[in-house]
Amino acid sequence: MRKLFVLLALGISSGAVAQEDYELRLGDSLVNIALDKPYNLVVNGKQVQLNLKMKDTLTYKQTFLSFKYPKEFKISSSMIDPEVAQLTIVSSEGTGIIIQKYESMNPTTLNELVLTELTKESINYGYVAKKSTYKKKLASGQEVEVTRSVLTYKDEVNIYEVASVGKKDAGLIMVTMKMDDEKNSAGQRVIDLMWRSIRMD
Template structure:
């Protein structure tokens, strides 16, 4: 029984990295399972009922930072270049966030460069830019400067926020993209939860 619970716990702790089907190994035998589906396993002539559920709010924990996110959103991780790892979460409407971890340079000088890069095409198209830069205190107590750009065109609103934290040859860059002015959209909730729970170590 104890071993069975350990197996189920290990399965649960690995759910944040994938949203596909899983394998569970019981007493040397492997079974395919899916989330939120009930199963019965016969182990040494005893029947055990198992259902694997995912928490509504998950934690992404990295050596450089951590944050919470809703289970409906998938975290995509890629290596952008040597010394740069990137996480991305996006919603169907195009809102979301990017977190880049640098291991070869301090990214704190990249704020303005990134703001210019993500807004220049919209400005050329005819969007009006308003800067609303501010200071944010993270849940860890760390203070970071956030460069905020609000782009408007007729009834359309795009909001970009970029913040960095770093030291010699390492650091973290956070960029959020909200493609509407609503505070109740799935994108707004994703971004707000990340900001509210983000810890830079």
């Protein structure tokens, strides 16, 4: 079997959007606008104030997968196989999520394999791993088993979790990565929001 889990740790920065990257069409007129910048437009002879804002929480949706994430982050998307898409959201400290979307196989037997790939380099370095499992219910109703590995080395703590859900010839692998034990980090907010909202329909 080809290696279907190229697990990346990409830090995604979130610079402010100030360019006029959006177009607003009003009748026959086309106006270039930017986020969070007020505009005074004349519509049908009346002056109208326009201010385009982005929601605090954004939604990714494609075929059978959807989940929410904070607007401060961008999704890094890549194809690691012709029928496997990988979505990554990682904070600057390395905490975040990886979601793999399989279009031709049910990946629910790959949890241990993925977790081994994620942790083997740290374990070889000297980290001590403690594994456990627990159940979690997705927003779409499926109950999944989450395999959790807590790696410790001196005063450092890394936490990895892997879960999967599938149906005939399709499915998702969900990975969370924490490079510390902070409860309120930006990366932790990405993880929490993903778990609360992810759906496989």
